[in-house]
Amino acid sequence: MWTRPFMLLGTLVITAEAIYSPSFPRPLYQFGKRLAGTSLDTPAMIVGGRDARPAEFPFQAVLTGRTDGKFLAGGSLITEDYVLSCGHDLASQTAKNLTVWLGVHRKPFASSFLWRTSPSALLIHPEFNEAKFLNDIALIRLKDRVPLRRLGGYVNTIFLPPFGFEPRGRALVSGWGDLSENGPNADVLQVVELPLVNLRRCRQLSRFRIEDTNLCAGFAKGGKNACKGDSGGPLFQILNGTAVQIGIVSWGRSCALPNRPGVYTNVVPYLSWIRSIVAADNPSGAWRPASGQPGC
Template sequence: MVSYYQAWIKYNIPEMTFSTVSILPVPPSVSSPPVCGSPVVSSRIGGGADAKYGEWPWQVAVVYDGVYRCGGSLISEQWVLSGAQCFNMEADTRRYMIFMGAHQFSGSNDHMKFSFVERIITHYRYESVTSKGDIALVKLSNPVTYTDYIRPICLPSSSVTFPSGTECWVTGWGDVAYGVSLPNPKTLQEVKVHLIDYKECEQMYNTGSSVVYTIEKEMICAGYKEGGKASCQGDSGGPVVCKVNGAWIQAGIVSFAQGCALPNRPGVNTLVPAYQSWIKTYIPEQQFVTVSISGAAGSARAPWKNVLFCILFLSRVLN
């Protein structure tokens, strides 16, 4: 111990100075913030109807005057991504609430939290008739604390393209069939779908239709040509997510469909990458990931320089 020999050192080196310092205990290690698009509960393989609790931790519910209205996705501690159709901009913002970590609306939700809404931003080009610009940002009154059941989804940058056939999932509390509400306990539903390019989707919608449909390039469809699986009424505003290199990325926002999972009538969704600049306008700190998706049916790869994209996502926000 050096201090024990201070007198001896001063005797031999009179000019030597000594300082008195306080030694503080080492603080306990702090765990890393959760990674976007990485649920703690593993996703199942196949296509079950009821989701497991915590399987889709970014899923939120938009509630208006105590009644479920739409889905949405948590993209950061204080922001939610949803559809413009879900909000009445003339209504008092305080009448909206966002529920996070919810699983059953008529059952047990041990890990659920809710927040009031501070601000709602809908896209300036939103048209209710065509569903163009069907995207909205919701700012929570207070930042939420992440848990194993409440985590953000990764957002793709504007350079990311999703080829037709990419395997993705749609989640929500919407109808289970046209005009058939989700029965109690109203458990969060999940369905596996394939993405469909907007041009191909437009051809499908105009097959056997007396009405001419226009599917915008800022949209992407999800479902199957033969029907059977797709989003339904009540799923609007919710996420369409795809697993890329081990992390989940939100490709779309559920917007509309003709009927429910009918042949040649897949769900039509707002294409998230098309709105990166708009989102950054209101959330400059929002992180976006750049990945390369090739082939179909979920064949995806990510360059090594982007492997850590989600790991860095929250560290920049929290620091």
């Protein structure tokens, strides 16, 4: 299984919590919705992918150990207050031992982040089963609300799908995981495009149990997929110009092998659980999609 003081330096503004550089490329999304006049390249290592451009996926989050800086998991910003991730990499952690990084494009994270904060709570799904990777989903409540408007779209949220949504076609997955089986992990955020595999076919190909709450993705010939270190990151689609997260990197049998799809947590069955937690902090609305766009 995959198992400081305020300073001004040129155009780079540095505070104790954020680094903001107006010289970054224009972001592709403004609060989840694609900006007019921007385009997304079709991804060609995650295994077999390509380097993401700076600010291309502004919802990508990184979770590390607070004291040792060890990489723990990927994640995605779904509101100004919450990051969505997997359960299996975080079940042995506590909120006080984590650091959340946003707006990161390359390692080391401490030299390229736009926003850094600590969690106030780590919420693993109550029915998470570590041995079987069941209900492999977690929410991280942030201690400090992310100032999205102040960050100008360079850090941004991703939309969640509507209730009853049935993912199909192709999807993108992003992360800093290994570039090959037992190979080095990525120094720059990677992205790859994958076909979704229906659950019936996925079950035929897997020795392990595939749940109705899973999604599967990968090419029959292999060569491209998520790998160790990508766990917790988003599986998402671009729908009507909007980035919509449909899954969370969960597990796989080795990396990008032929007829071995990667297994992801399907976000849709957990929308009620997510809403119940997020709405408790924000009664006016758990998340606010643009009118007419996919969202809850």
